[in-house]
Amino acid sequence: MAGEQYASGQRFTLEHRLTPDxxxxxxxxxxxxxxxxxxxxxxxxxxxxxxxxxxxxxxxxxPEYYLTRAEQEILDARAPQIALDTAAGTLVEIGAGSSRKTRTLLDALTQAGTLERYAPLDVSTSALVEAGEALCRDYPALHVTATVTDFETELVLPHSDGPRLIAFLGSTIGNFTPVRRRDFFTALRAAMTDQDTFLLGADLVKDxxxxxxxxxxxxxxxxxxxxxxxxxxxxxxxxxxxxxxxxxxxxxxxxxxxxxxxxxxxxxxxxxxxxxxxxxxxxxxxxxxxxxxxKFRREDLVAELARAGFRVREWWTDSARRFALLLAAPDGR
Missing domain, CATH: 3.10.450 (Nuclear Transport Factor 2; Chain: A,)
Structure with a gap:
């Protein structure tokens, strides 16, 4: 039922926020x-x-589906800089799924010495449990606080005393209509503090x-x-x-x-x-x-984020300029 708690050991908890039906x-x-x-x-x-x-x-x-490889190329190149720039103690991932790509960020944040917690949000209980237990095995100091929720209807960011890095990877943002993107960016900005940052993956217009x-x-x-x-x-x-x-x-x-x-x-x-x-x-x-x-053009996506109260601090692409990762902060920071 909604609100049900699940715990495996001392470092992995899971909260259900969705009703059975x-x-x-x-x-x-x-x-x-x-x-x-x-x-x-x-x-x-x-x-x-x-x-x-x-x-x-x-x-x-x-071979035809370049998106995942292009984003991973950027993560491999930029994760250490992301870790240093954000000093995040908590990594929140929206639509986490298997958390496969997330390990690149977890490694970088662990190496930087700031990471304490990973907080994945997803609709799939099984995916969160499988990924959470594996991460706790592979990262002995990491706490995983997972939440089963539908971020399209309820965007819940776990509380943190320090900076949070909110990651929305892949190209899921492209599945939203312009109105839905506006509402999502606005809701996310309202849930963030001035010390948080937002890491967004977006596919780009191309041939x-x-x-x-x-x-x-x-x-x-x-x-x-x-x-x-x-x-x-x-x-x-x-x-x-x-x-x-x-x-x-x-x-x-x-x-x-x-x-x-x-x-x-x-x-x-x-x-x-x-x-x-x-x-x-x-x-x-x-x-x-x-x-x-x-598929996005840089100037359009930057403008959309600005209207929701974000300032894009970094914009990175893969070597073929097919895909972008951008790091944004609350405007005024």
């Missing part, structure tokens, strides 16, 4: 709001059941062909990842989507600087969502939007 309730709401009538859409969070998470890990290793291939890989892994959301709906809401009756379609929307992932119906079909007593009529070629992935 949270996910099924949100899924029902999102399906009714997004699929009942055209234009149809679903939030990308529903990709990530166990199978979807496995597929995404496979995507990160594909359209490079972007297209990153979301249309030759092995079809991204297509399977996209279609996996239909398996989730079938299992969780007793729907009868024929997964093979939909095609993956990822396109570059140059007008909005974003990749859009769609599922396109291959024929006229009727789908029943029995748990909602809902009938969906799809026309031949009709699409549902399953993800947006905005």
């Amino acid at each position: 949270y996910f099924v309730t949100r899924l029902r709401e999102d399906v009714l709001e997004g699929l009942a009538d055209p234009p149809r859409s679903l939030p990308p969070k529903w990709f990530y059941d166990a199978r979807g998470s496995e597929l995404f890990e496979e995507i990160t290793r594909l 359209a062909d490079v972007l297209w291939r990153a979301y249309n890989d030759s092995r079809g892994v991204t297509a399977a990842f996209n279609k996996n959301v239909l398996h989730v709906l079938n299992r969780e809401l007793d729907a009868d989507f024929d997964v093979d009756a939909f095609d993956h379609n990822a396109v570059w929307n140059a007008g909005q600087d974003r990749i859009e992932m769609w599922l396109r119906s291959r024929l006229t079909q009727t789908i029943k969502v029995r748990a909602l007593d809902l009938t969906l009529e799809f026309g031949d070629g009709e699409e549902m939007l399953t993800e947006i992935s905005t």
